[in-house]
Amino acid sequence: MTIPIKQFKLRRLRMMLNNPFTTSFGTIQEKEFFVTEAIDEEGNRGFGESVAFTSPWYNEETVQTTQHMIKDFLIKLIQENKISHPDDLLEVFKPIRGNNMAKSALEGAIWDLYAKRLNIPLYEALGGTKKEIDVGISIGIQPSVEKLLQTINYYVKEGYKRIKIKIKPGWDYEVLREVKSHFPTVPIMADANSAYTLKDIDHLQKLDELDLLMIEQPLAHDDIVDHSKLQAAMHTPICLDESIHSLEDTQKAIQLQSCKIINIKIGRVGGLSEAKRIHDVCKQNGIDVWCGGMLEAGIGRAHNIALTTLPQFVLPGDTAASALYWKKDIIKPEVVVENGVISVPDRPGIGYEIDEQALENFTVEEEVFHL
Numbered sequence: 349m350t351i352p353i354k355q356f357k358l359r360r361l362r363m364m365l366n367n368p369f370t371t372s373f374g375t376i377q378e379k380e381f382f383v384t385e386a387i388d389e390e391g392n393r394g395f396g397e398s399v400a401f402t403s404p405w406y407n408e409e410t411v412q413t414t415q416h417m418i419k420d421f422l423i424k425l426i427q428e429n430k431i432s433h434p435d436d437l438l439e440v441f442k443p444i445r446g447n448n449m450a451k452s453a454l455e456g457a458i459w460d461l462y463a464k465r466l467n468i469p470l471y472e473a474l475g476g477t478k479k480e481i482d483v484g485i486s487i488g489i490q491p492s493v494e495k496l497l498q499t500i501n502y503y504v505k506e507g508y509k510r511i512k513i514k515i516k517p518g519w520d521y522e523v524l525r526e527v528k529s530h531f532p533t534v535p536i537m538a539d540a541n542s543a544y545t546l547k548d549i550d551h552l553q554k555l556d557e558l559d560l561l562m563i564e565q566p567l568a569h570d571d572i573v574d575h576s577k578l579q580a581a582m583h584t585p586i587c588l589d590e591s592i593h594s595l596e597d598t599q600k601a602i603q604l605q606s607c608k609i610i611n612i613k614i615g616r617v618g619g620l621s622e623a624k625r626i627h628d629v630c631k632q633n634g635i636d637v638w639c640g641g642m643l644e645a646g647i648g649r650a651h652n653i654a655l656t657t658l659p660q661f662v663l664p665g666d667t668a669a670s671a672l673y674w675k676k677d678i679i680k681p682e683v684v685v686e687n688g689v690i691s692v693p694d695r696p697g698i699g700y701e702i703d704e705q706a707l708e709n710f711t712v713e714e715e716v717f718h719l
């Protein structure tokens with residue numbers, strides 16, 4: 349049966365992070381993004397969230413390109429095609445190359461609507477089974493090693509199951525060695541956001557001494573060939589983030605042995621349907637996966653939680669508590685983490701209610717599209 353989508357709402361929100369988040373590219377303090385809403389004939393409402401940043405440092409998409417793609421191309425494709433299942437969007441959106449984050453923002457709202465129409469939780473609609481998921485925390489680059497150690501100490505005491513540290517040349521081996529010596533039993537990983545090249549191979553090999561859980565995206569954002577050379581030269585598992593946009597990329601990375609782990613971000617791969625396909629092929633090939641974060645507000649966070657209930661998400665994700673990011677989130681209740689664990693909500697769809705007042709307060713622009 350066709351999903352009778354009657355209307356789309358596109359809200360642009362602006363929210364301030366509690367703490368600035370610094371990577372090898374710069375610092376984010378204010379987050380701008382879209383909340384998408386798909387409404388059917390009976391008034392059911394499905395919600396999605398976009399993850400592109402205001403400037404294209406993580407990938408080529410931005411808040412502006414997301415809006416352009418949704419308004420001028422993607423909604424038209426939904427108007428022209430019948431959608432019976434959210435997976436249909438894989439074909440419907442095919443004429444548009446790339447722009448995965450824009451596609452995912454709409455697809456997420458349709459997945460939520462689909463699950464709500466069936467009156468089942470989104471995680472169940474996706475085929476997930478876990479009732480609880482393990483989470484870790486991603487810590488941005490800190491002003492000093494001392495500050496970093498204090499921050500880690502705080503999160504370890506809070507119960508987070510693994511700590512991810514951002515690294516870049518000049519802020520890597522010594523810092524990680526210090527961290528490991530203070531927290532020898534805590535699973536520690538490093539994310540380089542493509543700050544190195546194969547010329548750094550000797551330096552990167554030194555990280556093998558530190559028994560890290562993994563090193564994420566050490567080399568170029570669009571590379572899987574050099575990563576395969578690096579993985580062959582290192583014991584530490586390489587995790588790919590930026591380089592994996594699709595099932596096909598995943599299959600090629602597996603074939604080349606470019607990594608042992610994949611960080612699945614729903615937005616980066618174009619939505620939950622593709623994320624699920626990537627998960628399935630990783631499961632068949634013994635590649636561990638985990639769910640990365642993009643500093644999401646509550647709706648995106650809820651989607652991440654639902655995805656993480658799939659069985660191959662065997663490593664803690666970045667889906668930390670709402671309160672670490674926002675003074676006030678846009679969902680009710682907010683996402684809470686106890687001893688590094690989130691209890692997956694059992695309500696229909698994303699499982700959290702929208703805080704309508706908060707949504708309104710953070711909205712700076714709104715547009716409605718009739719189908």
Ligand SMILES: O=C(O)CCC(=O)C1=CC=C[C@@H](O)[C@@H]1C(=O)O
Pocket residue numbers: 371406485486539541589640641642643644666668
């Ligand atoms: O807490 C989160 O949402 C994860 C934050 C995080 O690590 C990242 C967010 C955005 C872009 C990147 O720097 C990064 C990552 O690469 O995984």
Ligand SMILES: [Mg+2]
Pocket residue numbers: 539541564565589590611640
């Ligand atoms: Mg990353």
